[in-house]
Amino acid sequence: MKDKKTDLLQGTLDLLVLKALALGPLHGLGVSRRIEQITKGTFQVKPGSLFPALHRMEQAGWLASSWGESENNRRAKYYRLTRAGHRQLETETEDWQRISLAIKSALQAT
Amino acid sequence: MPLLPRLTRLWRNIFRRDRVEDELAEEIRAYLDMLTDRKVQDGLSPERARREALIELGGFEQVRESVREVRMGHHLETLMQDLSFGLRMLAKNPGFSVVAIITLALGIGANTAMFSVLNTYLFRPLPYPEPDRLVRLFRTSPHSQRWPHSPGSFFDHREQNDVFEYLAAYNFIRPNLVDPGAPAERLSGVAGTADFFPALGVQPALGRTFTPEEHELGAHRVVVLSNRFWMSRFGGDPDVLGRTMRLDGQDVTIIGVMPAGFDHPLLWGPVDLWSPLAFDAEGRGNRNSNWLRILGRLKPGVTMEQAEQAMVVIAGNIAEQYTQYAGESVRLEPLKQSMSDEVSRKVMWFTFGLAGFVLLIACANLANLQLVRTAARAREYAIRAALGAGRARLLRQSLTESLTVALIGGALSLLLALGSVKFISSRLFSDLPGAEVTLDLSVFLFALLVSVMTGLIFGTVPAWLAARADVNQALRQNARGTIGARSHHGLRHALIIGEVAFALVLLAGAGLFLRGLQRFTNLDPGWNVDGMLTAQIGLQGANYATPAQRTTFYLQLEERLRALPGVEQVAICGSHPVWGFNSSGSFRVEGEPEPQPGQWPEVFFEPISPDYFETLKARLLEGRAFTPADTADRPAVVIINETMARRFWPNQSAVGKRIGRSGQDPRWQEVVGVVNDIAFPGYLGEPYTRYQAFRPLTQSSPNGIVIALRTSASPEALASPLRSAVAELDPTQPVHGVRTARSQVDLGIGNISLLGTLLGAFAALGLALAAIGIYGVTAYSVAQRTNEIGIRIALGAQGRDVLWLVLGKGLRIILSGALIGIIGAYAVARLLIWAIPELPTRDPAALVALTFALVAIALIACYLPARRATKVDPMIALRYE
Numbered sequence: 001m002k003d004k005k006t007d008l009l010q011g012t013l014d015l016l017v018l019k020a021l022a023l024g025p026l027h028g029l030g031v032s033r034r035i036e037q038i039t040k041g042t043f044q045v046k047p048g049s050l051f052p053a054l055h056r057m058e059q060a061g062w063l064a065s066s067w068g069e070s071e072n073n074r075r076a077k078y079y080r081l082t083r084a085g086h087r088q089l090e091t092e093t094e095d096w097q098r099i100s101l102a103i104k105s106a107l108q109a110t
Numbered sequence: 111m112p113l114l115p116r117l118t119r120l121w122r123n124i125f126r127r128d129r130v131e132d133e134l135a136e137e138i139r140a141y142l143d144m145l146t147d148r149k150v151q152d153g154l155s156p157e158r159a160r161r162e163a164l165i166e167l168g169g170f171e172q173v174r175e176s177v178r179e180v181r182m183g184h185h186l187e188t189l190m191q192d193l194s195f196g197l198r199m200l201a202k203n204p205g206f207s208v209v210a211i212i213t214l215a216l217g218i219g220a221n222t223a224m225f226s227v228l229n230t231y232l233f234r235p236l237p238y239p240e241p242d243r244l245v246r247l248f249r250t251s252p253h254s255q256r257w258p259h260s261p262g263s264f265f266d267h268r269e270q271n272d273v274f275e276y277l278a279a280y281n282f283i284r285p286n287l288v289d290p291g292a293p294a295e296r297l298s299g300v301a302g303t304a305d306f307f308p309a310l311g312v313q314p315a316l317g318r319t320f321t322p323e324e325h326e327l328g329a330h331r332v333v334v335l336s337n338r339f340w341m342s343r344f345g346g347d348p349d350v351l352g353r354t355m356r357l358d359g360q361d362v363t364i365i366g367v368m369p370a371g372f373d374h375p376l377l378w379g380p381v382d383l384w385s386p387l388a389f390d391a392e393g394r395g396n397r398n399s400n401w402l403r404i405l406g407r408l409k410p411g412v413t414m415e416q417a418e419q420a421m422v423v424i425a426g427n428i429a430e431q432y433t434q435y436a437g438e439s440v441r442l443e444p445l446k447q448s449m450s451d452e453v454s455r456k457v458m459w460f461t462f463g464l465a466g467f468v469l470l471i472a473c474a475n476l477a478n479l480q481l482v483r484t485a486a487r488a489r490e491y492a493i494r495a496a497l498g499a500g501r502a503r504l505l506r507q508s509l510t511e512s513l514t515v516a517l518i519g520g521a522l523s524l525l526l527a528l529g530s531v532k533f534i535s536s537r538l539f540s541d542l543p544g545a546e547v548t549l550d551l552s553v554f555l556f557a558l559l560v561s562v563m564t565g566l567i568f569g570t571v572p573a574w575l576a577a578r579a580d581v582n583q584a585l586r587q588n589a590r591g592t593i594g595a596r597s598h599h600g601l602r603h604a605l606i607i608g609e610v611a612f613a614l615v616l617l618a619g620a621g622l623f624l625r626g627l628q629r630f631t632n633l634d635p636g637w638n639v640d641g642m643l644t645a646q647i648g649l650q651g652a653n654y655a656t657p658a659q660r661t662t663f664y665l666q667l668e669e670r671l672r673a674l675p676g677v678e679q680v681a682i683c684g685s686h687p688v689w690g691f692n693s694s695g696s697f698r699v700e701g702e703p704e705p706q707p708g709q710w711p712e713v714f715f716e717p718i719s720p721d722y723f724e725t726l727k728a729r730l731l732e733g734r735a736f737t738p739a740d741t742a743d744r745p746a747v748v749i750i751n752e753t754m755a756r757r758f759w760p761n762q763s764a765v766g767k768r769i770g771r772s773g774q775d776p777r778w779q780e781v782v783g784v785v786n787d788i789a790f791p792g793y794l795g796e797p798y799t800r801y802q803a804f805r806p807l808t809q810s811s812p813n814g815i816v817i818a819l820r821t822s823a824s825p826e827a828l829a830s831p832l833r834s835a836v837a838e839l840d841p842t843q844p845v846h847g848v849r850t851a852r853s854q855v856d857l858g859i860g861n862i863s864l865l866g867t868l869l870g871a872f873a874a875l876g877l878a879l880a881a882i883g884i885y886g887v888t889a890y891s892v893a894q895r896t897n898e899i900g901i902r903i904a905l906g907a908q909g910r911d912v913l914w915l916v917l918g919k920g921l922r923i924i925l926s927g928a929l930i931g932i933i934g935a936y937a938v939a940r941l942l943i944w945a946i947p948e949l950p951t952r953d954p955a956a957l958v959a960l961t962f963a964l965v966a967i968a969l970i971a972c973y974l975p976a977r978r979a980t981k982v983d984p985m986i987a988l989r990y991e
Contacts, residue, residue, distance in 0.1 A: 028141045029148075047141060048168045048176050056180040059119065061112070072147050076140040077133075 025080035192510035214519025217472030219526035276309035317366030330388035512569020520561025610927025618935030620873035626951035637726035643825035681725035733783030792858025900987020920972035
């Protein structure tokens with residue numbers, strides 16, 4: 001729901017941002033909404049966490065930014081995945097799947 | 111991100127910060143606007159939409175700050191911020207800044223100066239490749255750990271070992287240089303065997319070093335010059351190779367010049383030249399004369415312990431073969447260590463250690479100052495915390511301020527150190543050219559390290575307190591910050607107690623040392639030091655090869671000198687009574703069983719002329735002095751000192767008894783007199799033995815002698831007549847070291863005296879700092895309690911009640927500090943006694959006196975502000991907020 005705040009670990013946030021940008025460039029608000037969308041409303045990323053993440057990942061070379069025009073003809077900063085970013089997405093997806101399998105089996109054990 | 115884009119970005123973040131910030135602001139604003147638009151689309155009113163968007167944003171500044179935190183170059187940016195803020199704070203409080211920086215400069219400066227002394231003399235490595243592979247080999251016996259070797263023993267060690275890459279024997283030589291037309295000059299040099307230069311491993315700057323063949327007797331008339339001698343004597347002439355000099359009556363050829371620094375005066379003393387140490391077949395096999403020093407370079411991969419074990423085994427084999435070495439072994443010591451004399455070394459470390467205490471007192475003062483400031487700045491910190499500064503940030507900012515002060519103080523201290531080492535250099539080891547104390551990179555690094563540590567030490571205290579501040583309480587306080595201050599009282603008092611304790615330790619160390627030094631110089635050496643001129647001659651050359659020739663020279667010299675106007679007595683002897691006797695041997699007492707090998711007592715054998723005791727004004731207690739009748743062909747006679755007489759013939763007269771040497775032929779010598787003990791006022795180390803035996807010059811004629819002239823006029827005036835008298839007798843034998851005995855003493859203890867002066871300066875500095883600290887804290891405390899004091903006075907308290915109120919607390923703190931300090935002072939006293947046993951530092955009276963002095967000064971520092979408290983006007987005080 002709108003007020004549900006779930007703590008996101010930094011690594012998970014990175015993964016979600018990368019996934020959100022996988023299909024095409026977005027500006028900050030767009031990323032936030034896309035994440036909400038693809039997690040079916042579970043994660044609502046606040047700007048206080050989103051912006052540092054975007055800037056950090058840009059510094060790491062996974063995102064590239066450029067200024068463009070938004071829907072309402074406003075100037076906005078758009079982010080897109082770089083090639084390194086695509087690779088990072090793959091890596092982190094694999095890791096996450098491995099981890100979640102492990103935890104799943106741990107929880108199923110008696 | 112690859113490197114170039116990273117650097118570009120970093121550059122942009124630091125130097126185009128405004129643009130970066132603007133962009134970020136625009137980005138966030140865009141987000142806000144778009145969010146607002148969405149909400150309007152969802153049906154909210156524009157104002158409502160904006161408000162909700164703002165709430166969802168979570169605070170414009172907070173978001174910006176969170177991005178800043180992850181930005182590259184952030185840490186650098188905050189550091190620069192802290193730095194500029196710190197500097198501005200310092201500028202705003204010039205009083206505090208100046209006091210802090212000067213206090214630190216003095217405290218750090220003392221340590222830096224001492225460190226540069228130690229660095230030059232103790233730490234700096236020798237200027238040879240891989241210098242820690244160079245070792246000295248000493249012969250040991252139960253009496254000494256530093257014996258020289260015989261040639262036979264050296265060659266055996268060299269042939270039989272496989273742990274040394276090079277093993278060389280060497281000796282110090284004092285050849286006489288005779289230039290036609292110029293007066294004879296005495297040079298200093300080192301003569302070494304074939305491995306000497308290879309072991310040290312430095313190539314000559316000009317020419318070459320010696321070949322193995324040149325170490326044969328006959329082919330050895332070649333020399334290599336030191337850079338200093340080459341410059342001073344030959345003006346750096348590059349054509350000096352092949353020229354000859356006349357040394358000790360022989361022509362020698364110059365074949366090389368060593369580079370500057372190779373002669374390292376701190377290790378070798380002044381060196382003008384090197385020559386080959388040559389032996390013939392007979393000399394090589396000599397095992398009875400021990401005069402060689404040995405150094406070597408370890409083979410790669412061999413440790414010193416391994417080498418020592420190997421050499422001990424070889425020594426053991428030699429001892430089995432040759433019985434005169436029974437009971438002896440060998441040991442190794444790094445070459446560098448053998449360089450400084452033990453007493454100087456210990457005193458240097460002692461002074462260095464005490465300099466640290468000065469710094470601690472300075473730090474305590476600064477910590478106190480910081481505490482005051484922190485209390486006053488409690489509001490500032492609280493506001494910062496409210497604005498979002500984390501604890502770590504506050505701590506970091508506080509530490510940066512402290513570090514800034516410390517670094518500025520440290521930089522200033524380097525200037526101070528520069529000045530003081532110039533002063534120290536000109537006096538310490540002043541007779542060694544090229545041995546100055548210099549400031550180099552390690553000194554600079556040391557100053558930096560100490561500054562940083564100091565800043566951290568006295569900065570941590572307020573930083574820690576600042577981080578703990580309760581925001582609400584601090585904001586509610588008035589500007590004086592009274593509530594916060596109260597909780598720091600305990601800490602402040604603890605700091606003062608520490609200062610007093612440190613100051614007492616400093617005072618004890620310096621006071622006991624200086625007093626001990628003073629008592630040492632006032633000790634009665636058993637002879638009269640003043641009114642005496644001394645000089646030295648080393649007879650060289652074919653004319654003085656036999657003892658008889660030398661004796662003739664000495665007798666003639668004595669006559670000539672006695673005839674000089676102003677001379678009351680003349681003495682000729684083997685060594686300088688200021689430094690000590692240089693010849694010793696083992697002996698046995700007639701009538702007693704022969705001692706076990708290694709158990710033979712040792713005695714100094716000093717050759718003297720008949721008027722020796724009269725010249726020195728020593729006292730003959732029994733028997734007679736020598737006369738001209740005691741010649742070489744007469745029975746051997748000795749005069750012994752009191753200690754020896756009492757030890758070996760306790761209840762009887764020693765006169766008439768006989769002592770002898772070890773070996774088949776004891777060569778008995780009859781005791782004809784007993785004299786009081788001769789002490790050496792220029793030497794602070796322990797004498798090798800307390801027994802002294804004097805022999806007539808005619809019966810043991812050394813190569814080198816010391817001349818002593820007793821006069822009741824000015825001894826300096828006799829210097830030229832002395833030189834002329836010697837020159838008349840033989841102009842090829844230069845006389846050197848012409849000085850009064852008193853100035854010799856000053857030279858001898860000069861180094862130690864200088865260090866003692868430094869110690870005294872440090873103690874005075876520490877005491878002043880501690881007194882200032884006590885004054886400051888008491889004054890502050892009084893100011894804090896002005897209200898309370900006003901009330902008390904209004905309620906009827908007298909001046910002396912108030913005085914006692916303030917002083918009472920101060921007295922308790924000072925006494926606690928003094929109590930702790932006494933324990934430290936006692937430890938320092940024991941340390942001094944252990945380090946320099948010959949210095950009479952055992953002085954409990956002085957310790958008590960120093961403690962009283964310290965408490966008195968501390969009380970005065972307390973009393974002055976306390977007196978002001980009594981003058982408080984209650985009306986003003988009660989209004990004082």
